[in-house]
Structures are given as structure tokens and as C-alpha cells.
Amino acid sequence: MSPVKIRRIIIGGNKKMIVFDDLDPAEKVKIYDKGITLTKTNKKMFYQNIIQYRIGDMYAPKIDNTEALKRAISHLADCVINKKSPITDGISGLRVVRILDAAERSMKKGGIKIAL
Incomplete structure (x- = not known):
């Protein structure tokens, strides 16, 4: 058994990311305006893809506790x-x-x- 209690789910998409943390009493849900875009430069060589990161704001909606x-x-x-x-x-x-x-x-x- 772990001495650390973690109850976190992270769901990422190409436009936004949601983090649910059941142990955070103030901000259980955080919505991040983050994402990545893959640009294929060579279809035969996957490792040559170019990754562009997009970082934006974080929003924590008020949730009834x-x-x-x-x-x-x-x-x-x-x-x-x-x-x-x-x-x-x-x-x-x-x-x-x-x-x-x-x-x-x-x-x-x-x-x-x-x-x-």
C-alpha cells in the first residue's frame, strides 16, 4: 500500500486539458487551454514529425462540495x-x-x- 493518496485524472485533447483532483477541496476541476499540434514532414519517418505546443490560461469552475x-x-x-x-x-x-x-x-x- 502506498503512503501517498492520489486521486487524479488527466484528460488531454488537442485543444484543452482537464485535470480532476478529488483531494483538492478548492479546485477539484481545472481546465487548461493547452494542446499540441503534430506537423508531418515525412510520412515514412514518424520521428521526423514537428510538435508545436500551445499554452494558455487555466480555468477552475466552482463546484459544489x-x-x-x-x-x-x-x-x-x-x-x-x-x-x-x-x-x-x-x-x-x-x-x-x-x-x-x-x-x-x-x-x-x-x-x-x-x-x-
Whole structure:
């Protein structure tokens, strides 16, 4: 077991990068305006690509620090008491599954775009 507790996810794209740090109470999510661009100079020799780095600002959106389970239970109770439809109904669950399936198929096919 590690003596250091790390709960960080970094997602990078060609235009922006998102860092999620569950242990940072003030700025759990940071969005960086950073990216890279690859310029191919010779298609036969991959190592001759030119990499251009772009560095910009960082934005940390304000996120409610309420415990997730507490918020979910409060929302469920509100839906039951006031006969409301939940935010996370079956349709939104199906949408999430479709997105995850498309992401997996895209990864298996080298990152091509998959229609939803």
C-alpha cells in the first residue's frame, strides 16, 4: 500500500486539458487551454514529425462540495415527495451507455469518429 493518496485524472485533447483532483477541496476541476499540434514532414519517418505546443490560461469552475451520495439521496427524496422525474432517469442512463459504447468502438478502430 502506498503512503501517498492520489486521486487524479488527466484528460488531454488537442485543444484543452482537464485535470480532476478529488483531494483538492478548492479546485477539484481545472481546465487548461493547452494542446499540441503534430506537423508531418515525412510520412515514412514518424520521428521526423514537428510538435508545436500551445499554452494558455487555466480555468477552475466552482463546484459544489456537497457529498455526492447526500445530494443523490436528497434528489431522490424530492422526486418521491413531489412526484418529480429524476435527473438520472432511464433515458439518460441509456445515453451514457451509448456514449461509452461509441468511445470503446472508437478506441478499437484507432480513434475514428463514431456517430451516436
